[in-house]
Amino acid sequence: MKFYDLAGGSNPRRVRIYLAEKGIEVPTQSIDMMKKENSQPEFLKINPFGKLPALELDDGTVLTESMAICRYFEEENPEPPMFGRTALEKAQVEMWNRRAELEILYPIAQCFQHTSDFWIGRLEQHKGWGESCRSKALASMAIFDAHLKDRNFLATDDYTVADITLQCGILLGKGVALKIPDELEHLNAWWKRVTSRATARA
Numbered sequence: 320m321k322f323y324d325l326a327g328g329s330n331p332r333r334v335r336i337y338l339a340e341k342g343i344e345v346p347t348q349s350i351d352m353m354k355k356e357n358s359q360p361e362f363l364k365i366n367p368f369g370k371l372p373a374l375e376l377d378d379g380t381v382l383t384e385s386m387a388i389c390r391y392f393e394e395e396n397p398e399p400p401m402f403g404r405t406a407l408e409k410a411q412v413e414m415w416n417r418r419a420e421l422e423i424l425y426p427i428a429q430c431f432q433h434t435s436d437f438w439i440g441r442l443e444q445h446k447g448w449g450e451s452c453r454s455k456a457l458a459s460m461a462i463f464d465a466h467l468k469d470r471n472f473l474a475t476d477d478y479t480v481a482d483i484t485l486q487c488g489i490l491l492g493k494g495v496a497l498k499i500p501d502e503l504e505h506l507n508a509w510w511k512r513v514t515s516r517a518t519a520r521a
């Protein structure tokens with residue numbers, strides 16, 4: 320088994336935090352985006368989209384998509400559950416994970432790609448779109464803040480993959496000075512809670 324990682328990437332980080340929470344160690348190969356290793360033919364054989372993370376199983380099967388990789392490990396290592404325990408919890412984790420992905424991680428990633436100098440020459444930047452995504456992410460943060468009033472974690476009483484997705488999305492915002500506004504006290508309290516976990520820097 321081999322985990323293909325990208326050190327600064329939010330989606331590989333989702334898997335790294337998940338694995339650290341489970342105490343699972345996987346042989347890892349780092350792909351260097353600065354050297355464009357992810358767009359070389361050798362890596363495109365692993366993932367033709369050139370994206371990280373990817374997991375290669377011993378029989379050569381490749382899994383991509385951070386949540387698909389986590390789900391694979393979850394089946395093999397169900398404790399502690401990170402995708403919910405009951406039917407309702409599982410649905411709530413799915414719901415909040417998708418919301419975190421689509422309403423926070425995605426717009427922040429778009430803001431990063433379209434406003435940061437890091438992406439100059441890597442894609443065609445549209446600054447207006449990037450700024451519109453910044454506003455979208457900030458508006459979404461207010462909704463997450465209201466939801467987190469009286470709760471420790473996003474989807475269930477426990478830390479789940481939904482929290483990991485939100486955490487990785489918000490962390491990415493730091494690269495474009497997009498932080499949780501001070502007045503969003505519940506989201507800020509949640510942020511302190513999740514980032515004080517031993518796995519937060521995985």
Ligand SMILES: N[C@@H](CCC(=O)N[C@@H](CS)C(=O)NCC(=O)O)C(=O)O
Binds near residue numbers: 370385
């Ligand atoms: N939906 C995918 C997203 C994968 C993705 O966009 N990975 C980024 C790193 S966070 C990447 O590899 N980017 C390289 C590039 O765009 O050239 C997942 O959840 O794994």
